Amino acid sequence: MKKTIAILGGGNGAHTMAADLAMRGYRVRMYEDAAFIGRLSVLRETLTIRCTGLLTGEGHIDLLTDDISEAIDGADYIAVVTPSTAHVAVAEKLRGLVRKDQTILIYPGGFGALEFKAVLGEECPVIVQTNNLPYDTRLSGPASIYCTGMSPVSVALFPADADRAVLEDVMDISPFDRIYEDVLESDLSLVNPSVHSGPCLINIGAIEQQALRGQFCMYEHFTFGAAKIDWAIDAERKAVGAAFGYRLTPLEDFCEPKNELRWQDIYQKMHGAPELTPITGPDSIWNRYLTEDCPNGLVPWSELGRLCGVPTPTMDAVISIYSLVHERDWRGTGIDLARLGLAGMSVEEIRSYLKTGKK
Template identity: 50%
Template sequence: MEGNRKVAILGGGHGAHAMSADLTSRGFSVNLYEMQEFKSNIEKLFETQTIEAEGIVKGKFKLNMVTSDIGKAIDGVKYILIVTPAFAHKNYAQLLKGKVKRDQIIVVYPGAFASLLFKTVFGEEECPVIAEANNLPYDARISAPCKISIFGRNKINIAYLPAEKGVELIDDMRSIHPYERVYEDVLEAGLSIVNPAFHAGPCLFSVNSIENWPKRSFFLYEHGVTPASVKLNVKLDKERKNIGSKLGYKLTPIEDFSGLKEGYQWQDLYMGMHGNISLTPISGPHDINNRYFTEDAPYGLVPWSFIAKAVGVETPIIDSVINIYNIIHERNWWEIGRNADDLGLSGMTLEEIKEYVKTGKK
């Protein structure tokens, strides 16, 4: 089997299970890695090495290996596919430092500026190409040990660090997923994530209702989407677009996701969110530690703000939301989240930042 058909998938959750089954079904040799401290969560998979899938992918699929030995997992593979929540990215970057070869390619699903973080952790040593997708490729849930239900595929885009490597890599990588668009660079990719500007208003203005569950039911898109909450979303989106404009991008993530036209008003967004039949039945979130808060803020809003400061754009609404979340969570998301040190952009001019994401060199 050719080297480009050998992959390592790092992570043990829903997305990693789905990707392992899907790629194996399409003839890839898959090494699945999970950290030793989380091995007990998928203990049966370590024993059977087999995933049973239902939905758009059907069958039982024997993986090449399931291991907690990172050296074995990435040995001889071309692609290292990291399918984990954003809070785990730094641990994986530290785990892989010094172990990844120059000709291997790391892909993070979804990225949220993970490529900049990995580059910062790896340093200027022989750093491989790092790519990041803007979403998970699957809607999937683990239904039982070693069993995954794959309900559908998501359209995903990709970006590369260095950006100039995308042209030579994208055709081969489309054998893994049919990436629709190659972003100009990883900054455009990270600024194009939908959720931080989609969840913030309804979540922030619904904190009391969320904390009162299960005393009363709560459905974010039914109860939390109000004229006031979507007005906040519009302001967040405009600030994010201002950052993109300063960097030379025309960002349309909300429009792309919701089908709205450019220049949409809050009334349009309200109807698109509150009246969306695929969204309104979704129950929750049911506590303030849900990922709609604890992932969107530190790995979406926080890096948006730091990038804005680096290029001279003011973001008073984004900053206010983060500061309020700091209070209700009793944490400092500015420090915990993907901050300026993680991004590696401190002290750089706009021109230097653009050159860095293009070439990977400072």
């Protein structure tokens, strides 16, 4: 018998995962915060999600609630499918409710495992996090999604020495093709901050105009300059990863170049991937492509670089420009080492903590 999974979140990915798993026989419950659940009135009434595109059919879920304890009670798996900016708030809501025999899945991780551990402490169960969502998808209407792509993810365990038997069920929930050494390797392998930052920075003016007129499509406006910025960000995060002993290949895995990754390979991928070209937006400079990928991606990458003495000038420049445009101190409000429970630790101490979950 398929197991019960509680999906925390109410956006594109959460709807798609709920429908997909329900159609595959899982017992699915969805949770959305009380401040946002009103937007899901159709789903609350019908408990049915209609799917078109590469995923077709109707997924019938068991429950939609704004009571997180009701959603997770007795669930085998708790899937957090929210922007990374919501991770700490979700972890705080789970504190005192989650059980050690449950498993938390985070899609995508985005430093989520370390944030959850910092909030939950000793009550934190095993966490499996991914480097990406398994779907390229958008809501197409109330309780309706349009899926343009589905692909395997890569996963990591926290702690890394946890029993890998849990991954057998995870493979059925979301097929994966790689197991990272630990969650920090996964965090440094996030795709979005190294793909979105270049075109969003280059096109800030066009994105601001989109708020007034027309429809902006990021991948259509993906220029040579955008690809060069993305390539530089990727090179810097690889250098940070190397200082921790990792050999990172996220954009190689994404772009599949014939030889060593070049900015031209990134440009070609963005203009030749049918799962990407239909995607519209961002429709505002406050879109998560900027306000999530910067403070929850570029900032912690840069902070880890400072810890191990690796310069990150391109990341730092993007952080500074976004801070100016948004009139917000993204470095000061983004994910820092303290929020990850890593403040004051050496590279060696961090590697040990990632493996055992103990300091």
